[in-house]
C-alpha cells in the first residue's frame with residue numbers, strides 16, 4: 001500500500017494575521033523537510049482546492065480528445081520551449097503527453113480552445129501558483145537564515161516560470177516508468193496529481209510513494225536552491241511510476257530563475273562558516289540548455305546525462 005511519508009505543512013498561518021506560533025512551526029517543518037527530504041506537502045496554500053480539482057478534470061477532458069483535436073494546439077516554431085501540446089516521442093524514456101505553458105500573456109503560449117474555460121483556468125491557476133511559489137521562496141529564505149527578501153530580490157524575473165499538465169499512459173507488461181529518476185533544475189516545484197498517483201521520492205536510497213491527496217500540493221526543492229545553499233537543502237531525486245490499465249494525470253509548476261542569473265554557493269554557506277563551495281558557478285541558462293539537451297538528444301551512455309554533478313567540485 002502506498003504511504004505518504006513526506007512531511008506536511010499547513011500554511012494557513014501565513015494567510016491570517018497573528019499566529020506567530022503557527023508560522024514558526026511551519027518554518028521549522030519546512031527547514032527540516034528541505035534538509036532531510038528535499039520534499040514536503042502543503043495544505044491551505046492559497047490555491048483554491050476547487051480550482052485544482054477543476055484543473056485535473058479539464059485536463060482529462062482535453063487529453064481524451066482525438067489526436068487531431070489536441071494537435072491543433074501544437075507549439076509554434078521558434079519559441080524558447082515547446083509551449084502547447086506535445087506527445088513524447090516513442091524513443092523517449094518519459095511516457096506521457098503534455099500541455100506546456102509559459103506565464104499568462106506570453107506570446108509563445110498556444111492554448112487549446114476546448115474544453116471551454118480551460119484556457120482561463122490555466123491562466124488563473126498559474127497566477128495562484130506563482131503567488132504560492134513566492135511565499136515558499138520567502139519561507140526558504142527564512143529557513144536558510146538569509147537576509148530578508150534576499151531570494152526575492154535575486155529571483156526577480158518571473159518570465160521563466162513554467163507549468164505543464166501531463167497525461168501518462170498505462171504501464172505495459174514490460175515496463176512502468178512514467179518519468180525516470182531525476183532532480184528538478186529550477187528553484188521550487190509544485191505537483192498535484194489525480195487519484196491514480198505514481199510520484200515517488202528517493203530518501204536515503206529508498207523510494208517513498210507520495211499518496212495523492214486532493215487539494216494538496218507536493219513541493220520539492222530544485223537544483224538552484226541546492227547550489228545556493230551549498231547542499232544544506234537538497235534537490236531530491238524523484239520519478240513517476242505508471243500503473244497498468246489507467247492513465248495518470250498531473251500538473252507540475254516550476255518556479256524558476258531568470259536565465260541570465262549567476263548561480264553559485266552563497267558566502268553564508270561557504271566562507272562565513274569555513275566550508276568549501278561544493279559547486280563552481282554558472283549562468284543558469286547554460287545549465288538549462290545542457291539539461292534540455294539531455295531530452296532532445298538523449299546520450300547513449302547514462303554517464304553522459306548532464307546533472308548538477310557537472311558543476312560539482314570534487315572534495
Ligand SMILES: O=C(O)CCC(=O)C(=O)O
Nearest residue numbers: 166179191199240250252
Ligand atoms: O508528473 C509529475 O508528477 C511530476 C513530473 C516531474 O517530475 C517533472 O516534470 O519534473
Ligand SMILES: [Fe+2]
Nearest residue numbers: 182183184238
Ligand atoms: Fe521533476
